[in-house]
Amino acid sequence: MSAARSFQNLALVGFMGAGKSTVGRIAAAQLRFDFIDTDDLIEEQAGRSIPEIFQTLGEPRFREYERQAVERLKERGQTVISAGGGLVLNPANLESLKEHALVVCLWATPETLWQRVRHQNHRPLLQAPDPYQRMCDLLAAREPHYRNADVLLNTEGRSLKEVAHQVVHQFHLARKQ
Numbered sequence: 001m002s003a004a005r006s007f008q009n010l011a012l013v014g015f016m017g018a019g020k021s022t023v024g025r026i027a028a029a030q031l032r033f034d035f036i037d038t039d040d041l042i043e044e045q046a047g048r049s050i051p052e053i054f055q056t057l058g059e060p061r062f063r064e065y066e067r068q069a070v071e072r073l074k075e076r077g078q079t080v081i082s083a084g085g086g087l088v089l090n091p092a093n094l095e096s097l098k099e100h101a102l103v104v105c106l107w108a109t110p111e112t113l114w115q116r117v118r119h120q121n122h123r124p125l126l127q128a129p130d131p132y133q134r135m136c137d138l139l140a141a142r143e144p145h146y147r148n149a150d151v152l153l154n155t156e157g158r159s160l161k162e163v164a165h166q167v168v169h170q171f172h173l174a175r176k177q
């Protein structure tokens, strides 16, 4: 039998544009928790922006920074964590998050995600000749990883405020068990 989990923290995973940062900030305010974004931790550690890290050091180095950031999260309590979209690609990252956090995946269709990310240019992985196709390919490859979250929350047709409300509800339910 596995040991009971303890949920000091709440972690949001999901694809770029799923609303993790916005939902995370609202949920943190409702729970009176701190809010932290793994990309901010990485930028702080590296002393460079995410696009710069990808450009000058490459994705493997970025993923290493990401892994280190995940390790440091173990020290936190009462924190809502917004995880970079590709963080779940390393199963060890998800395992580590689950040691201290309820992991909720925000899910949306490719069409919805595309509407949210199409006018943004700070995401290196979408700087491709056909960014929509690139997004669909990445999403398809990542879907099995996202499904390993504790809770899969469909965000379609819901405002980010409603999604945040659902996330907080799921967190309270998990803590009661």
Ligand code: S3P
Pocket (backbone or CB within 6 Å): 014, 015, 016, 017, 020, 039, 050, 083, 084, 085, 086, 087, 122, 123, 124, 125
């Ligand atoms: C990435 C998502 C980004 C950021 C980096 C890589 C990914 O975070 O970590 O550009 O692999 O999906 P957001 O999901 O917060 O945009």
